[in-house]
Amino acid sequence: MSEDKGILFEQKLKNLDALIELGVNPYGARFEVGGSIASVKNNFADGMKVTIAGRIMAYRGHGKSIFFDIKDSTEKMQAYIQNKTVGEEQFAVFSNIEIGDIIGLTGETFTTRMGEPTIKVESFTLLSKSLQPLPEKWHGLKDVETRYRQRYVDLIVNDDVRNTFKLRSKIIQSIRSFFIDKGFLEVETPMMHHIPGGATARPFATYHNALGIPLFLRIAPELFLKRLLVGGFERVFELNRNFRNEGISRRHNPEFTMLEVYQAYADYEVMMELTENLFVSLAQEVWGSTKHVMSDGVEIDLTLPWKRISLKDAVVEACGIDFTTVADPVKAAIDAKLPVKHDMTRDEILCEAFEELVEPKLYNPTFVVHFPSSVSPLAKSLDSDPNVTARFELIVRGQELANAYSELNDPLEQRKRLQKQLESAEDSKQLDEDFIRALEYGMPPAGGLGIGIDRLVMLLTDSDSIRDVILFPQLKPELS
RNA sequence: GCGCCGUUAGCUCAGUCGGUAGAGCAGUUGACUCUUAAUCAAACGGUCGGGGGUUCGAAUCCCUCACGGCGCACCA
Numbered sequence: 001m002s003e004d005k006g007i008l009f010e011q012k013l014k015n016l017d018a019l020i021e022l023g024v025n026p027y028g029a030r031f032e033v034g035g036s037i038a039s040v041k042n043n044f045a046d047g048m049k050v051t052i053a054g055r056i057m058a059y060r061g062h063g064k065s066i067f068f069d070i071k072d073s074t075e076k077m078q079a080y081i082q083n084k085t086v087g088e089e090q091f092a093v094f095s096n097i098e099i100g101d102i103i104g105l106t107g108e109t110f111t112t113r114m115g116e117p118t119i120k121v122e123s124f125t126l127l128s129k130s131l132q133p134l135p136e137k138w139h140g141l142k143d144v145e146t147r148y149r150q151r152y153v154d155l156i157v158n159d160d161v162r163n164t165f166k167l168r169s170k171i172i173q174s175i176r177s178f179f180i181d182k183g184f185l186e187v188e189t190p191m192m193h194h195i196p197g198g199a200t201a202r203p204f205a206t207y208h209n210a211l212g213i214p215l216f217l218r219i220a221p222e223l224f225l226k227r228l229l230v231g232g233f234e235r236v237f238e239l240n241r242n243f244r245n246e247g248i249s250r251r252h253n254p255e256f257t258m259l260e261v262y263q264a265y266a267d268y269e270v271m272m273e274l275t276e277n278l279f280v281s282l283a284q285e286v287w288g289s290t291k292h293v294m295s296d297g298v299e300i301d302l303t304l305p306w307k308r309i310s311l312k313d314a315v316v317e318a319c320g321i322d323f324t325t326v327a328d329p330v331k332a333a334i335d336a337k338l339p340v341k342h343d344m345t346r347d348e349i350l351c352e353a354f355e356e357l358v359e360p361k362l363y364n365p366t367f368v369v370h371f372p373s374s375v376s377p378l379a380k381s382l383d384s385d386p387n388v389t390a391r392f393e394l395i396v397r398g399q400e401l402a403n404a405y406s407e408l409n410d411p412l413e414q415r416k417r418l419q420k421q422l423e424s425a426e427d428s429k430q431l432d433e434d435f436i437r438a439l440e441y442g443m444p445p446a447g448g449l450g451i452g453i454d455r456l457v458m459l460l461t462d463s464d465s466i467r468d469v470i471l472f473p474q475l476k477p478e479l480s
Numbered sequence: 481g482c483g484c485c486g487u488u489a490g491c492u493c494a495g496u497c498g499g500u501a502g503a504g505c506a507g508u509u510g511a512c513u514c515u516u517a518a519u520c521a522a523a524c525g526g527u528c529g530g531g532g533g534u535u536c537g538a539a540u541c542c543c544u545c546a547c548g549g550c551g552c553a554c555c556a
Contacts, residue, residue, distance in 0.1 A: 007525060008490050008507055015507095058516075065513040082513060099506075113514050132490080136505045138517050139492040145548045146491090157491095200556055246555050247481090351556080375556050393556090403556080465549095476547065 012131045018096045019126065026129035031104040038074035044117045046110050052119070053104035053127060055156065056097065058137055066094065067118075070103070078112075079105060081121040090123070099137075100130030148473050161468075167286060168457045168469055174285055175239065175259060175453075178278055184235040184261065189224035191217060191241065195432045198222030198378070200421075201244040204254075217243035222378065222448070223435045225262050226407060229446050230438045234264035239453070250465045251399060254474050257453040262407070266447035268379075268390045271404035272367055275394060275449060276304055279365070279456075286460045295462050298363060300397065306365040311354055311388075314368055318357040323350040324387075347372035362395040377417040379405035380445075401456055404449035411439035 019026050034051035054072035065082040083091035097103065105124040112118050135141040140157045147154040147161070154161050176186065194213070196203040198220030206215050221238050228236050242258045263270060283290050283302045290302040309317075316322050319336050326332045329349045333340040338356055340349050350372065358368070370388040373381045379389035391405035408414050415436050422429055457469040467473035 006490070011507055060515050060518050061512085062515065062518080063512040065515090067515045067518080069516075078516070080514075084513085110514095112516090114516075116514085116516070118514085133506060134491080136491040138505065141491070143487095143491085143548090145487090148548090202555085244555070247553075249552095249555095250550080252555075371556080377556085400556095478547070 008133045009131055012098075012129075012133075015096050015098060016129050016131065019093065019129065022093050022096070024093055024126055026126055028104070028125050028127040031125060031127055033104065034106075036074040037070070037072045037077050040109070040119070041075060041077055041117060044109060048109040049106070050109060050119060051104070051106040053102070055102045055130075056099050057134075059099050061095075064091075070105070077119065078116050079107065079119040079121055080110075080112075081124070085120060085122060086124075093126075094124065097126060098130070100132070100134045101126060102128040102130070144467075145475075148467055148475055149478060151471055164461045164463065164469060165471060167461050171282060171286065171457055171460060172239065172257075172453065174282055175278065178281060179235075179237045179261060182235070184237045184263075185233055187225070187228060187233070187236050187238055188240065189221045189228075189238060191243075193218050195430045197432045197435065199242075199244075202246060204243050204245045219244050220258070220450070221260050222450075223432055225260055225448070226443060226446075227435065227438045229262055229264055229407075230441050230443045234444070235262070237261040248474060250467075251455065253454065253466050253470050256466070256470075259449075259451040259453055261449040261451075262446050263448075264444040264446045267406040267445065268369075268392055268404050268447055271447040271449040272306075272308075272392060274447075275402055275404065275451070276306060278451075280304060282456075282460060292462075294397075295464075300459070301364050302396075306367055306394075308367040308369060308392075310370040311350065311368050311372075312370065314358045315350060315353045318361075319353060321353070323353060345374065347374045351375055359395055359400070360398045363397055365394060365396045367392045367394055373417075374420075376405065377421045378408055378414075380408045380410075396459060399455055400452070401459065402449060402451045404447065407443070407446045407448045409439060409443040409445055411436055414439055 016026055031053050032051065033053045037052055037054060040048070040050050040052060052070065052072065054070040056068050057071045057076060058069040060067040064084070065080065067078060067080050069076050070079050081091070081094055086094070103124050104127050105119065105121050107119040107121040107123075110118055110120055135153065135157050141147055141153055147158075155165070180186065192206070192208075192215040193203075194215065196216040196219050198218075199222070201219040203216040203219050206217065207213070208215050220242055221240070225236055225238060237259060239259045240257065241255050243255050245254065246252065248254065261271075261274070263274075279302055280290055283292070290304075291299055293299045312322065312324055321332050321336060323329045323332065323346060329346045330340060330342055330344065333349045333353065336353070338349070338353055340352055344352070354368070362368075369392045370382065370385075371379070371391045371393070373379070373387055373389050376389040376391050379391040381387070381389050389405055391403070393400050394402035394404075408417070415431075418431055418436075422431060454466050454469050457463070458466060461469060463469050
């Protein structure tokens with residue numbers, strides 16, 4: 001005995017031995033399942049012969065008969081086993097089977113006196129013996145740490161968690177269909193980058209032994225997707241993981257799922273329409289409506305059209321200060337009790353004011369447009385005002401859910417902007433020369449869009465934490 | 481990294497003023513052939529997150545460490 005797994009584990013090992021003693025293989029193999037429990041229940045009539053498989057979730061023994069609940073990926077239902085139906089020998093085997101075990105069974109449906117659809121077991125096979133005790137049947141598993149660390153237990157026990165992840169899968173599938181139906185090509189670009197680009201986040205660093213070079217997990221796929229525009233793919237999207245070496249919070253996981261979409265000959269306004277249509281179609285699918293009352297009691301209304309406001313106007317509306325023209329922006333910001341530093345630029349203060357005063361209060365979807373060019377190095381500036389860009393952020397429920405712009409396709413301007421950004425960068429960052437070279441071949445004007453999928457799923461499934469929509473969220477190791 | 485809160489049986493939770501730890505469920509044994517949070521009976525189950533301190537005595541007070549939650553910071 002190398003490890004003490006507790007008295008319950010020992011007890012279950014004894015039950016396992018008892019089964020082996022009776023000639024039962026406790027870890028069965030392939031089992032021909034006749035159908036799901038949901039299909040049995042949905043087509044229920046007395047006298048049907050059915051074969052199902054699942055995990056035993058509850059057990060009510062009555063001496064010479066036993067009621068138990070069995071659950072598969074679709075649903076839970078009651079089964080009934082009697083010694084006279086299966087014989088004394090098999091009944092003895094079954095009395096060593098317990099909650100948590102996975103079995104397959106064949107039987108005939110009937111309805112109990114209390115009206116419960118039930119399967120009268122005629123034969124059964126043990127498919128997997130469980131050695132760990134399941135959480136309590138009534139209160140279930142609540143401890144969030146255990147729920148995240150041992151998600152498998154969370155999924156066994158908590159149906160709402162299971163449903164959230166089924167919905168997540170459905171949402172992602174719908175997003176794929178939405179873009180594929182519109183002629184977009186799904187592509188996969190590198191996750192390991194020589195030069196991390198497309199965002200300013202801190203990357204995870206790794207090393208390739210055979211090549212002898214450092215590599216970085218991508219912080220965004222943007223620069224590669226634009227290379228594909230240069231290559232002649234006019235509509236592309238990528239739906240996959242990004243990695244950012246930053247703090248973890250209710251809204252941040254180090255690896256998260258991002259959708260990036262690029263459409264040649266379009267612009268940021270086309271991206272707005274695309275975003276609106278996507279969100280509305282997802283809301284219809286998940287909520288059955290464009291409106292939904294969240295668990296905090298506040299209604300989210302995604303009905304079109306959505307509000308549009310410029311960053312500058314949004315800030316003026318919130319605090320009455322126009323940071324783009326005010327004489328001393330630092331002083332004005334300090335007077336407005338904004339947490340600014342003395343070396344911040346006018347644009348940075350404007351963005352700070354937006355994040356502090358505007359963003360948290362935008363509950364219903366709002367396109368905030370015209371971010372300063374200085375903070376948007378990959379976006380095209382407006383012809384009418386070169387200080388701001390053809391860019392929007394979509395804010396819903398106080399969170400940024402999407403970011404899009406008319407892509408800067410002027411290679412000379414792009415080089416200048418990236419160089420300027422490098423000057424202010426803390427650590428030694430490099431300019432992605434190949435990206436510039438690609439632009440020099442000519443990239444069609446295009447609209448580009450990024451959507452944080454985890455946050456979108458949070459919205460649609462009414463989840464407060466990103467950990468509730470990521471199956472295995474990042475935690476510190478549990479070694480104690 | 482900082483602040484606040486939390487960690488008691490496998491699970492869900494009590495634990496009073498500092499006096500030596502309890503319940504329900506699960507598990508074990510026994511009874512029971514229509515139960516469904518089945519019921520009844522008995523026995524079992526504890527490193528009170530780890531370590532240190534104060535005290536005659538610590539789950540309880542203090543320090544420290546670990547992990548988690550929330551907030552801040554970080555994050556175009």
